[in-house]
Amino acid sequence: MxxxxxxxxxxxxxxxxxxxxxxxxxxxxxxxxxxxxxxxxxxxxxxxxxxxxxxxxxxxxxxxxxxxxxxxxxxxxxxxxxxxxxxxxxxxxxxxxxxxxxxxxxxxxxxxxxxxxxxxxKGLEERKGPTRSMGTTHGVVPGRKNWLERRTEEEAALGDSKQPYCLVIGGGQCGIALAARLRRLDVPTIVVEKHARAGDKRRHRGADQGALRAPERWR
The missing domain is CATH 3.10.450.50 (Nuclear Transport Factor 2; Chain: A,)
Structure with missing residues (x-):
């Protein structure tokens, strides 16, 4: 016992x-x-x-x-x-x-x-508490860049001055969620997707399943 x-x-x-x-x-x-x-x-x-x-x-x-x-x-x-x-x-x-x-x-x-x-x-801990990102910066800050400018610089640096650490294969629901989480941790990441846009696999699957379920008179 x-x-x-x-x-x-x-x-x-x-x-x-x-x-x-x-x-x-x-x-x-x-x-x-x-x-x-x-x-x-x-x-x-x-x-x-x-x-x-x-x-x-x-x-x-x-x-x-x-x-x-x-x-x-x-x-x-x-x-x-x-x-x-x-x-x-x-x-x-x-x-x-x-x-x-x-x-x-x-x-x-x-x-x-x-x-x-x-x-x-380890070594890439999430910034939280006193080290967290403060988001919008108020007041007069010389040389401050907006979100689009920072994003453009980040995209230009990835693969040039900053090499990707992770490769996510598939831009579906799990791939997007994983890439977003890695982005929060400042881990340089590339997502590859065979469809034209991230998330297209789910969009196409939903359309295919809808066609299969539709009554004959609707087709």
Missing amino acids: NDRSPTQQATHWLTGLERALAQGDVAAAVALFDTDSYWRDLLAFTWNIKTCEGPAAIADMLAAVLDGLKPSNWRIEGEASQDNGMTEAWFTFETALARGRGLLRLRGDRCWTLLTTMTEL
């Missing part, structure tokens, strides 16, 4: 995962997951936004990215909760490149679902 509190259960699981990943032991890490398990990662471990379904897929992902990633400092955030035998806890962690936050759900002593998200890149 498990007499640990929900917080103790979550902490124990995270400690086991941290130990296995630090040792590069993929098998030990995967053994912490249920046979019916899911790991959803948002840019913390991979640059792909996808869900790994099952221990085999999780093992393949870890084997591909673990070397050099150095995930560490897995710490529970607040107190875990429990409902219908399911333990749920928020946690924080970091890698060699970034800091992140995640959500853990346990069934018994094994993980059912794990979410890991990157919250900031």
Whole structure:
């Protein structure tokens, strides 16, 4: 019988995962997951936004990215909760490149679902608090440039005096959101899209689906 509190259960699981990943032991890490398990990662471990379904897929992902990633400092955030035998806890962690936050759900002593998200890149932390961008500048400022002038200069510098750090393939909903987030972090980024405009894939898909659903007499 498990007499640990929900917080103790979550902490124990995270400690086991941290130990296995630090040792590069993929098998030990995967053994912490249920046979019916899911790991959803948002840019913390991979640059792909996808869900790994099952221990085999999780093992393949870890084997591909673990070397050099150095995930560490897995710490529970607040107190875990429990409902219908399911333990749920928020946690924080970091890698060699970034800091992140995640959500853990346990069934018994094994993980059912794990979410890991990157919250900031080390060395490119978001400007907030006293360092945040102040937006509109009021008053008389010699040489002040408007938004369009600053944007034009930024576009001219990208690929010339400032080289892109990230390439986002696909200007759909996820690609646009990712590029906007990277822009907030001052990460030079280029988005490539095969359609004429960003977002055209969704526009075309909506039109195609509408045609398929339309009654015959409307076509």
